[in-house]
Amino acid sequence: MSSQVRAQVIPLEQASAFPRAPRTVEETGLPLLFLVELASKLLFVRGQLYLTEMSHQLRLPAIVLDSLLSFMRAERLCEVVRRGETDGDVLYELTDAGRARAVEYLGRCKYAGAAPVSLDDYVAQVERQSVTKMKVTREGVDKAFRGLVIKPEVRDQLGAAMGSGRALFLYGPAGAGKTYLAERLALLLDGDVAVPHAIFVDGEIIQVYDPLIHHAVEDAPRSAGAAIDNLMRPDLRWVRCRRPVAITGGELTLKMLDLDYDASTGFYQAPPHVKANNGLFVVDDLGRQLVQPEQLLNRWIVPMDRHHDYLALHSGIKFSLPFDVVLVFSTNLMPSDVADPAFLRRLGYKIHIGPMDEDEYRSIFMRVCEEREVPFDEAAFRSLLEDFHAGSGQPLLACYPRDLIGPIADFARYRGEPARLTQDSLQWAWHNYFASR
Numbered sequence: 001m002s003s004q005v006r007a008q009v010i011p012l013e014q015a016s017a018f019p020r021a022p023r024t025v026e027e028t029g030l031p032l033l034f035l036v037e038l039a040s041k042l043l044f045v046r047g048q049l050y051l052t053e054m055s056h057q058l059r060l061p062a063i064v065l066d067s068l069l070s071f072m073r074a075e076r077l078c079e080v081v082r083r084g085e086t087d088g089d090v091l092y093e094l095t096d097a098g099r100a101r102a103v104e105y106l107g108r109c110k111y112a113g114a115a116p117v118s119l120d121d122y123v124a125q126v127e128r129q130s131v132t133k134m135k136v137t138r139e140g141v142d143k144a145f146r147g148l149v150i151k152p153e154v155r156d157q158l159g160a161a162m163g164s165g166r167a168l169f170l171y172g173p174a175g176a177g178k179t180y181l182a183e184r185l186a187l188l189l190d191g192d193v194a195v196p197h198a199i200f201v202d203g204e205i206i207q208v209y210d211p212l213i214h215h216a217v218e219d220a221p222r223s224a225g226a227a228i229d230n231l232m233r234p235d236l237r238w239v240r241c242r243r244p245v246a247i248t249g250g251e252l253t254l255k256m257l258d259l260d261y262d263a264s265t266g267f268y269q270a271p272p273h274v275k276a277n278n279g280l281f282v283v284d285d286l287g288r289q290l291v292q293p294e295q296l297l298n299r300w301i302v303p304m305d306r307h308h309d310y311l312a313l314h315s316g317i318k319f320s321l322p323f324d325v326v327l328v329f330s331t332n333l334m335p336s337d338v339a340d341p342a343f344l345r346r347l348g349y350k351i352h353i354g355p356m357d358e359d360e361y362r363s364i365f366m367r368v369c370e371e372r373e374v375p376f377d378e379a380a381f382r383s384l385l386e387d388f389h390a391g392s393g394q395p396l397l398a399c400y401p402r403d404l405i406g407p408i409a410d411f412a413r414y415r416g417e418p419a420r421l422t423q424d425s426l427q428w429a430w431h432n433y434f435a436s437r
Helices: 032-046 051-058 062-074 096-108 119-128 138-144 152-164 178-188 226-231 293-299 301-306 341-346 358-371 378-392 400-415 423-434
Strands: 006-008 048-050 078-082 091-094 168-171 192-196 198-201 204-207 217-219 238-242 245-248 260-262 267-269 279-283 308-312 318-322 325-331 349-352
Touching (some): 032 048, 032 051, 032 062, 032 078, 048 051, 051 062, 062 078, 091 096, 119 198, 119 318, 138 152, 138 178, 152 349, 168 178, 178 245, 178 279, 178 325, 217 238, 293 301, 301 308, 301 341, 358 378, 358 400, 378 423, 400 423
Parallel strands (some): 006 217, 168 349, 204 267, 245 279
Antiparallel strands (some): 048 091, 078 091, 192 238, 198 204
């Protein structure tokens, strides 16, 4: 996925929902000794740092770090190397005692990045920007699906499902377009959310922000006065992002849905459904995983019902996190074949994505012809419908136009000829695709 940054002006009323920068150590929600540990590790790794550089690296305001470093100086863990003309130009380094302490800290945990946020602050923020608070309208759905060939009743089902925030189940034959539709649902996600770099739980660090899932939004400078600007200054331990989208497929295992502890670094990675909080979590190709579908589905019965999930640290400590995602399952199997009635009852929407009618199929076919620069031919298309689809009993699925026209264009390019849609070229592509004689 792309991690491009898009700039936009953030309205003041929206900015007020974003966490504000702490002004004291207490307001960070983190223990003082943990912050001492984090600052010591950063200074050990970097050698010497100016106050402004430490503020940027730890994502904490200089006023908070100034108080923290004063404590560390009093404990003779760090010292001032040089003073500039401003407070931000003060250069710090560790003392011998500070370096010895930092080595001890790094032996337990090598994390030396952005300061985490507390578990309580994370839970409160996820609830504040819940995906259930999105407003999905018919106009918004029409805009998101503009240019897409989709049955009106399916479009309305998808729109209602996204507006409800409940889980949905897309099922139908392979090639009907379920995965494409599931990914397209991301266009219905409304608004930006705050995502923490990491969260602090019982002395442990869990990394949450993932540039492969979280697409950062750059705040444009506000035109408000300096007093308002200071009042609304954001907490940089959080990243303003578009609502996240996480997609998993056949690689998904039960272990991936738990915290991932790296013993070599001493901290955790959040599981994909936690990274997708306040957004969309798609489980594609349900039934192709190494574990049974029932095992995966049973893992989510409690989170779907109570909107929170339980995770465990390697120490055995368990804690609760919000489960605030639109959960989308996509499968070639019938719902009754992969889940029992208890689970199906918790699924808000079960949407069948099936074959297309002739007009819908023609529309996609003509569009793909235009994209691949293969002139559309009505006689050849009629032959495809009558001689190949009807003759073989193959349904009109959304994947076939691209899968048939692509090889025709490839073969023409190989031969150095203009691509043409003929009965012969379609026959060649059909037999090549379906491995028939």
